[in-house]
Amino acid sequence: MCRTMTALASLAVLAVSPLVAATAWAEPGDTAFCRQYADTAATAAKDAIAINPACQDYGKGVHAVAKMHVDWCLRTDRTEVEGASTHIRRLASRCTQGALATPTDYGGYSIVGNDRFERSYGKAGPWEIRAASSGHTFMFCVAVSNAGGRKVRIGVDLVQPGASEQWQIAVPMRGPKEWQGSFQIDGKGAGDRGSNQMNGIGQDGWSIAWPGAAEIAALRRGGREGLVGVETQDYEFSLEGVTAALREVEECRKRRGVAS
Numbered sequence: 001m002c003r004t005m006t007a008l009a010s011l012a013v014l015a016v017s018p019l020v021a022a023t024a025w026a027e028p029g030d031t032a033f034c035r036q037y038a039d040t041a042a043t044a045a046k047d048a049i050a051i052n053p054a055c056q057d058y059g060k061g062v063h064a065v066a067k068m069h070v071d072w073c074l075r076t077d078r079t080e081v082e083g084a085s086t087h088i089r090r091l092a093s094r095c096t097q098g099a100l101a102t103p104t105d106y107g108g109y110s111i112v113g114n115d116r117f118e119r120s121y122g123k124a125g126p127w128e129i130r131a132a133s134s135g136h137t138f139m140f141c142v143a144v145s146n147a148g149g150r151k152v153r154i155g156v157d158l159v160q161p162g163a164s165e166q167w168q169i170a171v172p173m174r175g176p177k178e179w180q181g182s183f184q185i186d187g188k189g190a191g192d193r194g195s196n197q198m199n200g201i202g203q204d205g206w207s208i209a210w211p212g213a214a215e216i217a218a219l220r221r222g223g224r225e226g227l228v229g230v231e232t233q234d235y236e237f238s239l240e241g242v243t244a245a246l247r248e249v250e251e252c253r254k255r256r257g258v259a260s
Contacts, residue, residue, distance in 0.1 A: 027078050029161070034073035037081050037161035038066040040137070041088045047100055047135030048092035055095040061088050062095070073161075082107055085161055089137070101134035108157035109139040112170045113204040118142070121252050121259055125241025129248045131257030141252035143245040147238035152226070153206075154219070154246065156253050165253070167216050169209040171237065175202035175230040182229035183209055185239065190218035198228070207235070220246055 029037065046064040048055035055062055061069070061084060073081050086107040093102040101117050103109055114132055117139060121129040126147045132139040142155025153170040169183070182189075182196040189196030192214045200209040207230045211219075219226075222243040227236045 028076055029073045029078045029081050031070075031074070033078065033161055034070045034081070036163075037073045037085055038069035040085050040160040041069045042066045043136050044089045044092045044100065044134075047137070048096050051096045051099050055092060057091070060091055062091050081161065089134075093134075101132075101137075101139060106159065106166065108159040108166050109134075110170075110203055110208060111140055111142045111153050111155035111157070111168045112206040112208060114139065119257075121257060122248055124244040124248045126238070127241055127245035127248075129245065129252055131252050131259075133257055138256040141249045141257060143242075143249050145238065145241075145245070147240055150235075150237040152237040154242070154249070156249060158253065158256070167211050169211055169226075169228060170206045171209075171228045171235040172205060173207045173228070173230060173233055173235045174205055175200070175207035175233070177202055179207065179230050181207075181209070181231060182227070183211060183215060184227040184229075185218050185223040186225055187227075190215045196229075200230075202230075216246070219243075 041061060042064045045055070045062045048062060049064065057063070086103050086105070089100070089103045093100045101109060101114055109132065117132040117134055118130040121131040121141065123129065124143065127143040127145045129141065129143050131141050138158055140155050140157035142153050144153050145151070151172050156165050156167045158165060178201055180197070180199045183198040184190065184196050188194065191197060191212065198209045198211070200207060207228060209228050219239070219242055223239040225236055226239050227234055
């Protein structure tokens with residue numbers, strides 16, 4: 001998933017009211033997609049209104065009438081709908097003064113800076129598995145380790161509407177707002193064709209790397225040590241038990257944080 005392009009698409013619609021009728025769109029959402037959007041928007045709005053009734057604003061789409069959300073979605077381009085989902089959740093967070101979580105520009109949630117929304121889900125060796133929800137909105141699942149005094153967080157969020165996801169690897173190392181660096185497992189690149197290139201962002205004193213499918217597949221196979229490189233800085237951490245940890249994280253995400 002290209003975070004830059006997705007973020008730009010989301011930002012482009014922030015000034016558009018979710019209730020403005022569309023005149024001509026290239027690719028409106030289908031019924032299943034629009035129901036997911038309506039559930040996401042209505043749930044966030046309902047949670048916000050329960051905390052602060054003044055949050056309700058039909059003109060900005062912050063309301064819990066699911067049919068209105070579905071009807072708007074069915075005549076609106078999917079990209080705008082995705083942006084509206086993010087924007088409504090941002091408004092819900094703002095009007096509740098942070099009692100609800102703020103989504104990222106691409107519509108998911110960062111696995112750092114949201115500790116207050118997390119709760120324990122389980123254990124896998126030295127890793128604690130945690131699930132995060134904002135009110136009734138599922139955010140992400142993350143495996144947290146401090147083996148050898150080296151903190152690391154590996155998690156995956158849920159981007160709604162739809163069912164896409166973004167894996168994240170976070171290490172407590174300050175980095176620029178956007179960075180390019182590297183990721184290795186046992187001294188070797190884990191990307192396509194052995195590439196060690198990685199990009200990510202800096203947030204709340206952490207560096208968040210965005211691994212792709214190849215890096216996650218390599219992590220599933222396990223290893224002794226991981227490394228995230230951000231510009232001139234390197235951060236090494238233990239991967240003991242990571243195979244079982246990722247299995248638990250994936251189960252947690254499928255269950256949206258609801259333990260069995």
